[in-house]
Amino acid sequence: MVNGYHPKDLIEALKIRAEVSCIPLAGGTDLMVQNARGTGLSPNFDKPLLFVGHLPELRHIEKKEGFLHIGPSVLLSEMLSHPFIPETFKKAISQMASPPTRNLATLGGNICNASPAGDTLPFLYAMDAELILENHAFDRRIPIEEFICGPKQTELKSDELLTDILIPTTLFPVSYYKKVGQRRGMSLTKVSFHGLAEIVDGYVEDLRMAFGSVAPTVVRSRDCENSLIGEPVSTLKSRFNEIWELYEPSIQPIDDARSTATYRKNVCYNILKDFLTHLENIKEIYNE
Ligand SMILES: Cc1cc2nc3c(=O)[nH]c(=O)nc-3n(C[C@H](O)[C@H](O)[C@H](O)COP(=O)(O)OP(=O)(O)OC[C@H]3O[C@@H](n4cnc5c(N)ncnc54)[C@H](O)[C@@H]3O)c2cc1C
Structure with missing residues (x-):
């Protein structure tokens, strides 16, 4: 049996994060594979899940003050059809997984999974992307190359969520x-x-x-x-x-x-x- 929290908004999600040791789950395409136990068996999570894929505050794509802001729960498929996403980034995303998986998988999940083979990462590193991490009281801004410190290892604290991905709107011809x-x-x-x-x-x-x-x-x-x-x-x-x-x-x-x-x-x-x-x-x- 896997327990889960389904918060109505980001405030509630961060409150749960502060009070309970839990695993954020966006699309689940990495987590479900990593914790699979086999056909007919429920996955093997050692902590309750915190569902974040539906949170409206994490699903934006907008341009503001020289940055493209992408919510971590934006789906890869949504990015492929959005006019603000640079064509060269779309090229990388279009080669990830398959359409059904891209309809579940999120940008934030690809970043926080911190796989050396994560296909959105080379573009984000090349663009000097920055991330906003939030807990119930504070937020902090960190370059992606400081956030990811090794395979499956990040600077995310147990009470934080990734809430925004900032990409400079610099044009590279x-x-x-x-x-x-x-x-x-x-x-x-x-x-x-x-x-x-x-x-x-x-x-x-x-x-x-x-x-x-x-x-x-x-x-x-x-x-x-x-x-x-x-x-x-x-x-x-x-x-x-x-x-x-x-x-x-x-x-x-x-x-x-x-x-x-x-x-x-x-x-x-x-x-x-x-x-x-x-x-x-x-x-x-x-x-x-
Ligand atoms: C069949 C298949 C093919 C795939 N092909 C590719 C591929 O070609 N290239 C590639 O790069 N990847 C691929 N993947 C991996 C996966 O689909 C991607 O990494 C995807 O972007 C993960 O997103 P998700 O929302 O499903 O993440 P999840 O599984 O929900 O989460 C992944 C990690 O991110 C954390 N997380 C998610 N959201 C937040 C948040 N807001 N704050 C803090 N932590 C958060 C979770 O706790 C977890 O540690 C594939 C997976 C499958 C199953």
């Missing part, structure tokens, strides 16, 4: 997304990569590169990115080995059921090279 999996659909990630860039007059104005599934958390080398700002795109390909040397130490994949570490590292090498070639071929892109 160049975007590049690759997910490598066993097959095209319904496939867990072996390696993923989100690259974003602004190129002005043939020079790199801004550059973000984030790899998923190749280390305990998403890998983004700011040293490498910064070293390329101000560079002419025409030299990027010829500097590839130097760029790879900066990136390579932080790429620490593992052997697991999905892939080998060696394969993953080779894929990273090829993706990075392909992205830089893509930038060189683009030459010049201006903001609208």
Whole structure:
């Protein structure tokens, strides 16, 4: 028997969170799999569940003061059809799971599950997304890369909920997304990569590169990115080995059921090279 709380609003949910040790459940697509016991048996939760997927305060998508705000209980399928969600983020989401799963799965669940293979994470890291965590008395704002501290490990306290995801509305005219999996659909990630860039007059104005599934958390080398700002795109390909040397130490994949570490590292090498070639071929892109 699994006990659960079904609060009517966020205030009630945070009150329950303060008083009871419980597990927030949004769509349940991660939690139900992680706690499954087998056909005909109820899942094996060691604490009562706190249902948060229906809470209206966690289901917004709006633009405010330079940020796109997305409620953690917004469904992946809702994001795919919303005009505010950047096309390159939609590209990553459209390759996650299947339509029925995307009709249950939430953005907040993907973040709080903190899987190295979470497919929304490379884009959120590349964009310097921030999160709002709330308890019954206070809220705090934290960059996503500080929130996720390892596989399945986050800075979420036992009385808190994730209540908002903030993505700067900065426009990146160049975007590049690759997910490598066993097959095209319904496939867990072996390696993923989100690259974003602004190129002005043939020079790199801004550059973000984030790899998923190749280390305990998403890998983004700011040293490498910064070293390329101000560079002419025409030299990027010829500097590839130097760029790879900066990136390579932080790429620490593992052997697991999905892939080998060696394969993953080779894929990273090829993706990075392909992205830089893509930038060189683009030459010049201006903001609208
Ligand atoms: C068949 C299948 C295929 C999948 N394919 C992919 C894939 O391709 N790529 C991918 O990245 N993932 C995939 N997943 C994993 C999963 O669907 C996603 O991670 C999804 O976004 C999780 O969202 P959820 O709402 O179901 O999370 P839940 O299972 O409800 O929760 C996940 C975690 O988040 C916490 N949580 C949820 N909301 C909050 C909140 N507001 N505050 C604090 N904590 C919260 C929960 O306590 C739990 O720890 C797949 C899952 C299945 C079953």
